[in-house]
Amino acid sequence: xxxxxxxxxxxxxxxxxxxxxxxxxxxxxxxxxxxxxxxxxxxxxxxxxxxxxxxxxxxxxxxxxxxxxxxxxxxxxxxxxxxxxxxxxxxxxxxxxxxxxxxxxxxxxxxxxxxxxxxxxxxxxxxxxxxxxxxxxxxxxxxxxxxxxxxxxxxxxxxxxxxxxxxxxxxxxxxxxxxxxxxxxxxxxxxxxxxxxxxxxxxxxxxxxxxxxxxxxxxxxxxxxxxxxxxxxxxxxxxxxxxxxxxxxxxxxxxxxxxxxxxxxxxxxxxxxxxxxxxxxxxxxxxxxxxxxxxxxxxxxxxxxxxxxxxxxxxxxxxxxxxxxxxxxxxxxxxxxxxxxxxxxxxxxxxxxxxxxxxxxxxx
Ligand code: SF4
Numbered sequence: 241x242x243x244x245x246x247x248x249x250x251x252x253x254x255x256x257x258x259x260x261x262x263x264x265x266x267x268x269x270x271x272x273x274x275x276x277x278x279x280x281x282x283x284x285x286x287x288x289x290x291x292x293x294x295x296x297x298x299x300x301x302x303x304x305x306x307x308x309x310x311x312x313x314x315x316x317x318x319x320x321x322x323x324x325x326x327x328x329x330x331x332x333x334x335x336x337x338x339x340x341x342x343x344x345x346x347x348x349x350x351x352x353x354x355x356x357x358x359x360x361x362x363x364x365x366x367x368x369x370x371x372x373x374x375x376x377x378x379x380x381x382x383x384x385x386x387x388x389x390x391x392x393x394x395x396x397x398x399x400x401x402x403x404x405x406x407x408x409x410x411x412x413x414x415x416x417x418x419x420x421x422x423x424x425x426x427x428x429x430x431x432x433x434x435x436x437x438x439x440x441x442x443x444x445x446x447x448x449x450x451x452x453x454x455x456x457x458x459x460x461x462x463x464x465x466x467x468x469x470x471x472x473x474x475x476x477x478x479x480x481x482x483x484x485x486x487x488x489x490x491x492x493x494x495x496x497x498x499x500x501x502x503x504x505x506x507x508x509x510x511x512x513x514x515x516x517x518x519x520x521x522x523x524x525x526x527x528x529x530x531x532x533x534x535x536x537x538x539x540x541x542x543x544x545x546x547x548x549x550x551x552x553x554x555x556x557x558x559x560x561x562x563x564x565x566x567x568x569x570x571x572x573x574x575x576x577x578x579x580x581x582x583x584x585x586x587x588x589x590x591x592x593x594x595x596x597x598x599x600x601x602x603x604x
Contacts, residue, residue, distance in 0.1 A: 248297050248354075250384055252285065254412050255292040265292050267412050268331045268380055269445045282381040284329040297385045300325045300355050301376060305367055305596040308589075309560040311375060311403055312496050312535055314545065315582025316422045316460050318555060319562045319589030322401060323364040323598075325355075326376025327385070332405050333440030334428070336468055336500060336509075355600045357385070361392035363600050370589065371399035371421070380408045383416060390419035406449035407441050413449060414456075422583070423461040424496075425450060429472035430481035438471055447484075454489045460583050462494040464535070467512045467520055469500070475523065482524040482532075491530045491548075492581035497521055498535035518542060530581070545580065547573035554580055561593040 254266040262273040265280050272280035274287035284296045308322045330337075355363075364372050372393050379386040379402050390400035399421035406425045408416065417423075427446060428439050435443045453461050463485065467473045485493060497520040499512040517534035521542055524532035530548040538559065545555040552575040556564030568574050569586035 248299050249288070249293050249295050250297040252292050252294055252384060254383075254409070257290075263287050263290065263292060266409055267383060268407050268409060269442060270331055270407075280331075281333075282329045282331040284327065284381050294382060294384050296327045296329070296382055298354055298356055299327060300600075301328060302326075303355075303360075303363070303598045303600055305369060305591075305598060306373070307560040307591050307593055307595075308371065308373075308401075309557065309562075310595075311373055311401060311424045312464060312498075312533070313401065313422055313424055313460075313462055314496075314533060314555070314557070315462065315494055315531065315580070315584075316401070317370050317399070317583060317585065317589060319565075319591055320370040321368060321589065321591040321596075322371040322373045323360070323367060323369040324373040324375045325360070326374065327382045328377065329381055330377050331381050331407055331441075332378070335438050336466065357388040357392035359600055360389050361396050361398055363598065364393065364398050365396050367596075367598065369398065371401050373401040373403060375401075375403035378404050378407075380404060380412075380416070383412055387416065387419050394419070405439075405441065406446040408445070408449060410448070410452075413452060417453065417457050417459050420459050423453065423459055424464055425453070425461055427463045427465050427481065427485075429465070430477050430484070431472075434472050434477075438468070447488075451488055454493070462496060464496040464498060465520070466498050466500050467516055469510055469512055469516065471509075473512070473516050473520065475519070478520050478523045479527065482527040482529055485524075486528040491528045493529075494531035494533065494581075495524050495529050496533045496535045497524075499537050501536070512536075514539065547576065547578055547580065549573065549578035550576040552576070555588075559593050562588055 255263055257263050265272045270281050279286040303325045305321045306324045308320050374386045393400050402420050402423040432443050435441045453459050497517045514537050521532040534542040540558045543557040552573050554566045565588045571584040572579050
């Protein structure tokens with residue numbers, strides 16, 4: 241094993257020894273039970289020398305400056321650039337994974353960029369980014385690295401954003417979100433069947449994470465549901481999901497309904513029709529969700545933010561680009577004065593829709 245790879249291995253604390261000699265990882269509800277030398281389902285956590293270690297600390301699958309709208313976050317510093325990266329592995333097994341080359345990676349050598357937390361925060365600062373996003377794969381599994389990056393970012397006034405499926409145990413969840421400023425959480429469906437059969441996960445821990453975020457933190461969060469024809473797009477499921485969101489999280493949590501494209505192990509399933517996205521958005525709005533959007537399709541009207549009180553256009557979008565900015569400097573509707581939920585500054589960012597791949601090699 242190379243010195244570089246050894247430097248990526250760090251001890252972790254969320255595990256305990258079982259009576260039968262195995263060690264159980266307690267980071268996520270998968271609770272992998274490991275014998276010496278075994279890796280967990282996520283592949284990046286493993287048992288070594290009678291403890292669970294993270295094997296990818298400081299290793300990234302590549303960096304890109306994205307519009308924050310791409311996470312998607314529409315109500316958190318709109319128009320600003322965010323330095324985005326992931327690592328390898330995942331604690332879910334979605335058949336439809338749109339990032340499977342990263343999430344299912346078994347080749348740690350593909351993690352090309354070796355980047356310390358300080359290097360990442362410094363690069364974000366230098367590139368004019370307002371935030372760093374843990375994305376492409378789920379930061380739950382690189383918990384220690386993500387927290388250290390968030391700490392380094394905070395020292396420079398840079399926000400930390402998690403893009404996650406929300407499958408994490410209560411103890412690590414509380415520690416993790418103490419360091420996050422915003423999150424986009426996948427609410428992949430609203431039945432245990434869907435989670436079990438299509439995502440190899442569970443719905444209940446995700447709902448607990450969402451309630452935790454809403455009621456016990458100040459983290460700004462939005463929800464994303466990838467609608468897959470015939471799997472999670474029925475009126476009944478969308479009605480139950482959006483009703484639960486309003487009832488348990490309130491009307492101000494934005495929901496994004498995005499289009500599926502055939503990928504990974506779901507090559508035979510057709511693309512989501514735009515009408516399905518509009519139907520989901522309509523159900524959400526009827527159930528009281530104030531901000532419901534569509535994604536992965538060109539639909540400027542359904543991607544724009546409207547004042548829920550008087551209908552004034554507040555923020556217009558075309559793909560990931562802002563086309564209209566109508567919010568008052570204190571984040572209110574200019575017509576009726578109703579506040580728009582979110583984290584806004586007097587002026588929007590001007591990053592636009594571009595994506596800028598960057599290398600952090602040699603930037604310390
Ligand atoms: S974090 Fe990884 S090793 Fe730990 S329980 Fe989840 S999948 Fe298993």
